[in-house]
Amino acid sequence: MLKLHNLSRSYQTDNIETMALDNVNIEIKKGEFVAIMGPSGCGKSTLLNTIGMLDNPSAGDYIFAGENVAGYSEKQLSEIRKKSIGFIFQNFNLIDELTVQENIELALIYHKIPAAERKQRVEKVMDKVGIAHRAKHLPNQLSGGQQQRVAVARAVVGDQPMILADEPTGNLDSAHGQEVMEMLQQLNAEGTTIVMVTHSPAHADYARRTIHLFDGHVVNENVRAA
Amino acid sequence: MFRNYLITAWRNIIKNGIFSVINIFGLAVGLMSCILIMLFVRQEIGFDSWLTDSDRLVRMHTSYSMPNRDKFETVRSAGSMMPAIRDYAKNEVETGVRFIQFGITVRKGEDAFAEQATMVDSSFFSLFDLPFVQGSKTSSFNKPMDLIITERLALKYFGRTDVIGETLTICCVSDNTSEVAITGVIKNLPDETHLNTEMIVRLQPLLFSEDDGTLHTWTSLNVYTYFKLKPNVTMEQFQQRIDYWMDNESPLRDMFDNNETVTDFVQQRLMPVPDLHLNAKQHAGNMGDLTPMGDSNMIRTFIVVAGLVLLIACINFMNLSTAKASKRAREVAMRKVLGASRTQVALQFLGEAIAIVILSLMFALVAVEIVLPLYNELLGKTLELRLFSDPALLLSLLLVAILVGLGAGMYPAFYLSKFLPGQILKSTKSVESKSSTKMRSLLVVFQFSISIILVISTLVVYGQTVFSNNINVGYQSDNKLVLNVRPARENLASLKQELLSLPEISSVVYSSEAPTQDDENNNYFKLLETHSDGTANEQVLLNYHNMDFGFFEAYKVTPIAGRLFDENYGSDEINLVPENSSEPGKGSVILNETALKELGFTSAEQAIGKTLAHEVRGKQHLTIVGVIPDIYFRSIKFDVRPTAYTLNPTRLRAASLTFSTDDISSLLNKIELIWKRNVPMQPIELEFLSEMMKAQYNDEVTTAQLFLVFSLLAVVIACLGLYGLSAFTVERRTKEIGIRKVMGASVRDIVSLLIWQFSKPVAIANILAWPIAAYAMLSWLESFPYRLSELWLIPICLGVGLLSLIIAWSTVGGNAAKVARKNPIKALRYE
Ligand SMILES: Nc1ncnc2c1ncn2[C@@H]1O[C@H](COP(=O)(O)OP(=O)(O)O)[C@@H](O)[C@H]1O
Numbered sequence A: 001m002l003k004l005h006n007l008s009r010s011y012q013t014d015n016i017e018t019m020a021l022d023n024v025n026i027e028i029k030k031g032e033f034v035a036i037m038g039p040s041g042c043g044k045s046t047l048l049n050t051i052g053m054l055d056n057p058s059a060g061d062y063i064f065a066g067e068n069v070a071g072y073s074e075k076q077l078s079e080i081r082k083k084s085i086g087f088i089f090q091n092f093n094l095i096d097e098l099t100v101q102e103n104i105e106l107a108l109i110y111h112k113i114p115a116a117e118r119k120q121r122v123e124k125v126m127d128k129v130g131i132a133h134r135a136k137h138l139p140n141q142l143s144g145g146q147q148q149r150v151a152v153a154r155a156v157v158g159d160q161p162m163i164l165a166d167e168p169t170g171n172l173d174s175a176h177g178q179e180v181m182e183m184l185q186q187l188n189a190e191g192t193t194i195v196m197v198t199h200s201p202a203h204a205d206y207a208r209r210t211i212h213l214f215d216g217h218v219v220n221e222n223v224r225a226a
Numbered sequence B: 001m002f003r004n005y006l007i008t009a010w011r012n013i014i015k016n017g018i019f020s021v022i023n024i025f026g027l028a029v030g031l032m033s034c035i036l037i038m039l040f041v042r043q044e045i046g047f048d049s050w051l052t053d054s055d056r057l058v059r060m061h062t063s064y065s066m067p068n069r070d071k072f073e074t075v076r077s078a079g080s081m082m083p084a085i086r087d088y089a090k091n092e093v094e095t096g097v098r099f100i101q102f103g104i105t106v107r108k109g110e111d112a113f114a115e116q117a118t119m120v121d122s123s124f125f126s127l128f129d130l131p132f133v134q135g136s137k138t139s140s141f142n143k144p145m146d147l148i149i150t151e152r153l154a155l156k157y158f159g160r161t162d163v164i165g166e167t168l169t170i171c172c173v174s175d176n177t178s179e180v181a182i183t184g185v186i187k188n189l190p191d192e193t194h195l196n197t198e199m200i201v202r203l204q205p206l207l208f209s210e211d212d213g214t215l216h217t218w219t220s221l222n223v224y225t226y227f228k229l230k231p232n233v234t235m236e237q238f239q240q241r242i243d244y245w246m247d248n249e250s251p252l253r254d255m256f257d258n259n260e261t262v263t264d265f266v267q268q269r270l271m272p273v274p275d276l277h278l279n280a281k282q283h284a285g286n287m288g289d290l291t292p293m294g295d296s297n298m299i300r301t302f303i304v305v306a307g308l309v310l311l312i313a314c315i316n317f318m319n320l321s322t323a324k325a326s327k328r329a330r331e332v333a334m335r336k337v338l339g340a341s342r343t344q345v346a347l348q349f350l351g352e353a354i355a356i357v358i359l360s361l362m363f364a365l366v367a368v369e370i371v372l373p374l375y376n377e378l379l380g381k382t383l384e385l386r387l388f389s390d391p392a393l394l395l396s397l398l399l400v401a402i403l404v405g406l407g408a409g410m411y412p413a414f415y416l417s418k419f420l421p422g423q424i425l426k427s428t429k430s431v432e433s434k435s436s437t438k439m440r441s442l443l444v445v446f447q448f449s450i451s452i453i454l455v456i457s458t459l460v461v462y463g464q465t466v467f468s469n470n471i472n473v474g475y476q477s478d479n480k481l482v483l484n485v486r487p488a489r490e491n492l493a494s495l496k497q498e499l500l501s502l503p504e505i506s507s508v509v510y511s512s513e514a515p516t517q518d519d520e521n522n523n524y525f526k527l528l529e530t531h532s533d534g535t536a537n538e539q540v541l542l543n544y545h546n547m548d549f550g551f552f553e554a555y556k557v558t559p560i561a562g563r564l565f566d567e568n569y570g571s572d573e574i575n576l577v578p579e580n581s582s583e584p585g586k587g588s589v590i591l592n593e594t595a596l597k598e599l600g601f602t603s604a605e606q607a608i609g610k611t612l613a614h615e616v617r618g619k620q621h622l623t624i625v626g627v628i629p630d631i632y633f634r635s636i637k638f639d640v641r642p643t644a645y646t647l648n649p650t651r652l653r654a655a656s657l658t659f660s661t662d663d664i665s666s667l668l669n670k671i672e673l674i675w676k677r678n679v680p681m682q683p684i685e686l687e688f689l690s691e692m693m694k695a696q697y698n699d700e701v702t703t704a705q706l707f708l709v710f711s712l713l714a715v716v717i718a719c720l721g722l723y724g725l726s727a728f729t730v731e732r733r734t735k736e737i738g739i740r741k742v743m744g745a746s747v748r749d750i751v752s753l754l755i756w757q758f759s760k761p762v763a764i765a766n767i768l769a770w771p772i773a774a775y776a777m778l779s780w781l782e783s784f785p786y787r788l789s790e791l792w793l794i795p796i797c798l799g800v801g802l803l804s805l806i807i808a809w810s811t812v813g814g815n816a817a818k819v820a821r822k823n824p825i826k827a828l829r830y831e
């Protein structure tokens, strides 16, 4: 599905160069469930954003579905991203002014999908994540677990083959965290590739493969037997 | 504590950067507009109130409303009225004075200068206590030939002001030159007066050329009449006294039947002298006054415009302060936690608002100083900002600043002080409520509605002046010079001959008036033949002009029936007969189409050969030889009147010269040389007809230009506000935009989302503004008999609408594009 080859990402702030990712080589196959772990500031989010094409690598290659997208323009990346990748964030990132339903629909609005079909698909995913009874509520009227379920729904409604989740359980209590993990597991079982950043070894256990990052380097990789 | 407030206020101004600049700049421009307009308004409404006892000075105007005749109004009166009324109303009136304004020629060495003289009764200085520089009102003006001049004239003729005893060589209307000794010098009159007195002489028959009947008439309206009321007498009391006298005792009583009330037909109306400049227009009919009359409607309009511009700036302030409020919520909460009451917090914000307004006021004053010369040039005025020698102005400006500060600061202060500390300190979310966002949109709609109304009005006013300037006046006005030949009465033939010998000049024609010169010559004409349907012929009031052969040909006017005046017929020229002659004088007359209708003809051909009876110093029977189309002899601000054109060589006062040349100045020199040879010792008065025509619309053009300037300023301020608001919105919506981008929104999607948010209020503003502007402008246009078609309002409204949207887009677009291009992860990373 994707392959990072000698990929680096550095940030320049006040003459200090931070190597957020340093010569990273990772390959992720279609249908995998990968967890990324490591201490704060080691580059996990940078890695995920790079994979999600929200960020550009400073050096190295990024082969996505057979194309090297490292040098692509923002517009080209946005097209690929739209088709292929859904996102879930630690802080949910729902739009406060939009209802649950509208927030989910947002993932379809920019895909030129007719309104009727959008409505149908949104209703379907709302059922799936069990938030249908809150369709008309605003995000700040929901609990954290409910908000994250909305975010999951938004990530899957577009039917993209890959979902990137940056600490999806970071702001949730353990019960709600587990709920989200089970949803991700279910999605993976249905064929969606999932790459997830987490601090929780328990949640990492849902993944078949765990990549450990330290200071921008991949230091270790475990593959759990099936 | 106060210091603490000052510090917070100052830091906020600095911290808010662009928002402070927008607030201060907008308010400064708003205040500048206000100050500029107020300087103008103050001068306009301050006319003549500086005169001693100005509240006791009144002028008497005359209006005639005779049955079957057009109402006739003028600010002048009949010469016999003043002494009669003064002597009758002894209890009400202290004294009265009459003016006759007349042009004279002053000679100095080889040069001749045209000056305006004011001939007045000896009581003049008892009413108008003008300050003397040399002499005094008691010593300088008590003998028949006493002459008072202004400092300006003294300097012009003698280079100094102590000129008592010096003589001026004056050539009066009656051609005889006399040496008159100067007996006093007065200060120059300020701009703020309706008087235009530079040279004051006593009313005396000696100075009249034709007859002194002007002073001894009850019906010929030639003099300006003023009265000074006794203390504690109101104008209304005096008016009642005059009306009683008119109805019961005046000689006019004899002109009417016993059962008729004189004042139903002839009114002598009073007006306080300080009101003359702005209100004389209401009594003036089509006639002028001593100086150009002001326009109270225009003054009112400009006051409204000034207020609106300021209001738009205040709205910016309110909008940006409340928008920024969420950022200051924490400060408010902390102050409250530390014990501040809501009132204290509100006062703090009000104080900040007033501080900002005062800062803006200082910038505004500097700006006024900078633009004042330009403004004066535009208005043709000499307004000054004398801040420190004028405590009233300074105080009123401070008052305005405080009022504006209160007006603009009240809502934000109320809004900000409302925050409950618990709520704010606990939450990390923005405290921005839906209602305050709505309020801001409403205010933006309001701002833009006002701006759009102003711009549409400006365009209509402008359109009307363009229309007036380009209307087909019905005659050829290009390449014409108009020469005043009044002083050349004896030399018309030689003058014409010499002028025609210039190769540049193709024709020279004489007439009583040139186009645009309108003397209100009206007279009664009666058709002698009865109409075929037997309708009785009434006397009809026609405007009339005299001319020499060739006039219409020179102006390229062709008859629609009959012919123009033609020397070969030998019968066109009026042969004048003495007043008591039984045999009428004969001659020809040409009518315009309106006169044709007025006389009851249904076709032009019908009129040819018919006879009009007419009486000016002797009876005349005039044969209608031709009918011409209506031509706009005077400003199209007025209707074309029914007009009769006759051929009377004794009444020629203007020469129209048709020329063609590339070297205007050499032509003008040649004409002047010929003038000097033929009419020695008389100043030449030569003007381009095109400029005389333009001058008719000077007022409208000035109004249009002022309107344009102030409505553009309004638009600029409104756009600044919109810019600030969009910058703020974009800041507030950064996270949302980031999310949308992650969801696949393109830069274009984001930009159009934001632009739409700001187009909506502007579009609504248009929909609100159009009908209001259209209604206002349609009623304004109604005062013009010839006006821009109403249909023009459609493209103007649509054009302004589109323009307002484009302006809004380009204002918002920059901010929108900036945020749309931002990498979304930055927005999502940090909350
Ligand atoms: N926009 C940025 N500008 C500068 N430095 C950044 C930026 N984003 C991340 N970094 C730095 O890159 C490193 C990796 O950050 P990040 O990927 O967010 O770590 P993690 O998600 O593992 O906590 C950190 O040292 C961080 O300070």
Ligand SMILES: [Mg+2]
Pocket (backbone or CB within 6 Å): A044, A045, A046
């Ligand atoms: Mg992170």
